Amino acid sequence: QVQLVESGGGLVKPGGSLRLSCAASGFTFSDYYMSWIRQTPGKGLEWVSYISSSGSTIYYADSVKGRFTISRDNAKNSLYLQMNSLRAEDTAVYYCARGANSDYWGQGTLVTVSS
Amino acid sequence: DIQMTQSPSSLSASVGDRVTITCRASQGISNYLAWFQQKPGKAPKSLIYAASSLQSGVPSKFSGSGSGTDFTFTISSLQPEDFATYYCQQYNSYPYTFGQGTKLEIK
Numbered sequence: 001q002v003q004l005v006e007s008g009g010g011l012v013k014p015g016g017s018l019r020l021s022c023a024a025s026g027f028t029f030s031d032y033y034m035s036w037i038r039q040t041p042g043k044g045l046e047w048v049s050y051i052s053s054s055g056s057t058i059y060y061a062d063s064v065k066g067r068f069t070i071s072r073d074n075a076k077n078s079l080y081l082q083m084n085s086l087r088a089e090d091t092a093v094y095y096c097a098r099g100a101n102s103d104y105w106g107q108g109t110l111v112t113v114s115s
Numbered sequence: 116d117i118q119m120t121q122s123p124s125s126l127s128a129s130v131g132d133r134v135t136i137t138c139r140a141s142q143g144i145s146n147y148l149a150w151f152q153q154k155p156g157k158a159p160k161s162l163i164y165a166a167s168s169l170q171s172g173v174p175s176k177f178s179g180s181g182s183g184t185d186f187t188f189t190i191s192s193l194q195p196e197d198f199a200t201y202y203c204q205q206y207n208s209y210p211y212t213f214g215q216g217t218k219l220e221i222k
Contacts, residue, residue, distance in 0.1 A: 035211070044202075044213060044215050044216055045159070045202060045204070045213040045216075046213070047204075047209075047210055047211040047212065047213070050209065050211075059209045059210070061210050062210070095158055095159075100147075100206050101149045101161065101164035101165070101206055102149065102151075102159075102161060102204070102206075103161045103164065103170060104161070105158040105159055105160070105161075106158060107157075107158055108158055
């Protein structure tokens with residue numbers, strides 16, 4: 001069955017960095033484009049970034065552009081989100097999701113940005 | 116960016132009721148609309164894609180319709196496990212955007 005498992009979240013100070021990972025299994029990872037989506041109590045669900053199946057096409061939300069970098073390793077069935085220059089407003093649960101219509105989601109990993 | 120306006124933001128209903136949630140896009144999105152269910156502490160679960168197509172394994176009591184800018188999501192007969200928060204999302208163009216959610220509570 002399809003499984004997506006995020007890891008790498010935690011507590012980080014403003015200005016710090018974190019790298020999130022999403023391990024995929026149960027499907028041909030290299031056939032799907034993938035997204036990161038985050039959720040905060042105050043702002044609901046927010047799409048963060050997308051990467052095509054080959055990694056050649058990438059999009060970011062304006063709120064993270066220039067600070068976050070999405071990447072993937074199809075040989076390792078893994079998706080990544082490098083987050084730099086973190087701000088308090090980046091505090092959220094981060095989910096990875098599969099495909100255009102986000103048909104499968106991971107369980108999420110909590111990122112807390114606080115001094 | 117395309118704004119997704121979902122209504123109502125909360126809804127009280129009883130077991131057995133039929134409920135409908137609406138989602139309006141600020142510009143046309145064809146049928147690139149999905150609906151998700153989220154229970155407390157859990158990840159969103161995909162129910163419907165392409166406005167009206169049921170994801171595999173999702174009960175047929177859930178349905179969706181619409182195209183362009185106006186969409187509806189219906190649960191035909193509420194069961195206790197259906198009380199949750201529901202979100203719409205457009206995936207017609209980046210940035211993909213979500214509605215603010217509808218919290219469905221037991222009356």
